[in-house]
Amino acid sequence: MILHTNEVDGVIQVTILPEEANLSNSELFKEEMISLMVNGAKLIIVSFENVNYIDSSFLGSLVVALKYALPRNIDIYLVSLKPDVHNLLTLIRMDKVFKIYKDHQTALETLR
Amino acid sequence: MMETRNKFEKVFRCDLQEISDMLNSCMDYVEQSRVLTNDLTEDVRSRFKWVMTELLTNAIKHSGVPECAVLIVNDQKKLVLEKADKGLPLAIKLENGGKKVSWPLESITPPVEFEIYQNGIESLRLSAPSTTRAVFSVEEMESSGNPMISELTTEHFGLLILTKASDAFEYEYESQTGTNTFRCIFNLKPDGNEASV
Numbered sequence: 001m002i003l004h005t006n007e008v009d010g011v012i013q014v015t016i017l018p019e020e021a022n023l024s025n026s027e028l029f030k031e032e033m034i035s036l037m038v039n040g041a042k043l044i045i046v047s048f049e050n051v052n053y054i055d056s057s058f059l060g061s062l063v064v065a066l067k068y069a070l071p072r073n074i075d076i077y078l079v080s081l082k083p084d085v086h087n088l089l090t091l092i093r094m095d096k097v098f099k100i101y102k103d104h105q106t107a108l109e110t111l112r
Numbered sequence: 113m114m115e116t117r118n119k120f121e122k123v124f125r126c127d128l129q130e131i132s133d134m135l136n137s138c139m140d141y142v143e144q145s146r147v148l149t150n151d152l153t154e155d156v157r158s159r160f161k162w163v164m165t166e167l168l169t170n171a172i173k174h175s176g177v178p179e180c181a182v183l184i185v186n187d188q189k190k191l192v193l194e195k196a197d198k199g200l201p202l203a204i205k206l207e208n209g210g211k212k213v214s215w216p217l218e219s220i221t222p223p224v225e226f227e228i229y230q231n232g233i234e235s236l237r238l239s240a241p242s243t244t245r246a247v248f249s250v251e252e253m254e255s256s257g258n259p260m261i262s263e264l265t266t267e268h269f270g271l272l273i274l275t276k277a278s279d280a281f282e283y284e285y286e287s288q289t290g291t292n293t294f295r296c297i298f299n300l301k302p303d304g305n306e307a308s309v
Contacts (some may be wrong), residue, residue, distance in 0.1 A: 020132070022128075022131070022165070022169070023128060023169050023172065023173070024128045053165070055162075055165050055166065055169055055239075056166055056169065056269035056270040056273055057169060057173075057269075057270075059265075059266070059269050060266035060267075060269050063223060063265060063266050063269075064260060064266060065244070066261070067261055084158050086162075087158060088158075088162055090139065090275065091162075091273065092269060092272050092273060093231070093233060093234065093258075093259045094259075096233075096258040097257055097258060097259060100185050106119075
């Protein structure tokens with residue numbers, strides 16, 4: 001298991017556990033995200049608080065999860081990205097594709 | 113392993129568990145080698161680390177050989193990072209028509225330029241000045257929208273990172289030895305401000 005999952009008021013909050021989000025765990029991440037959506041999640045807030053580094057394989061899985069979510073009207077928010085991780089997403093313009101918030105609280109406030 | 117003030121060479125075993133150690137060795141070397149010139153900014157450090165990781169990950173995913181060589185040349189005004197192996201030559205699936213191009217080029221006469229893929233706001237391109245070389249670049253497109261997510265978006269994230277995070281990125285195939293070399297250049301400025309990408 002790569003995600004710690006918690007459901008609060010119908011919102012699925014997940015935290016990526018490893019410090020390195022890379023080829024070794026990207027497939028598992030994708031499977032766990034899709035499984036959450038298959039089981040009815042409508043909004044998944046993914047916390048990167050533990051992640052110091054992300055590579056292209058993991059970014060690929062993140063986008064595959066988003067591609068699964070979009071036609072099903074499921075939202076995926078990213079929160080608590082460290083500067084290096086955020087900068088890499090910005091480099092490849094994925095900051096324009098995902099909704100990114102400072103933390104869980106800020107993400108939840110947008111729903112009110 | 114061979115290490116001098118101007119050069120660092122190390123063999124990388126193509127194994128996921130080895131990435132972290134290799135990355136740390138290379139980053140330690142780069143940090144130490146630029147102490148005197150004090151020109152390694154946080155931005156270059158991050159870009160170097162992203163590129164290094166993508167090159168090692170590529171070696172594991174695509175080379176088909178158990179090891180490759182990593183070389184860092186520490187020039188006065190730049191850092192040159194090379195990864196060389198004797199595995200499978202570069203092969204790239206193009207978005208337009210799904211055609212696959214592989215090196216050395218056989219059915220295409222250079223010089224030639226391809227678009228690898230585009231997402232509506234930028235285009236990842238490749239120019240082949242000869243049958244054995246490929247030079248990558250990214251061109252901004254005239255659009256203010258968000259990037260599209262196409263079939264090949266995720267497949268080319270690695271190439272996109274290598275191209276955008278380096279100041280220059282190219283591939284060369286050495287026919288006589290069957291060696292594939294991926295070369296990334298990072299420009300540095302003596303006042304600590306790196307050249308803009």
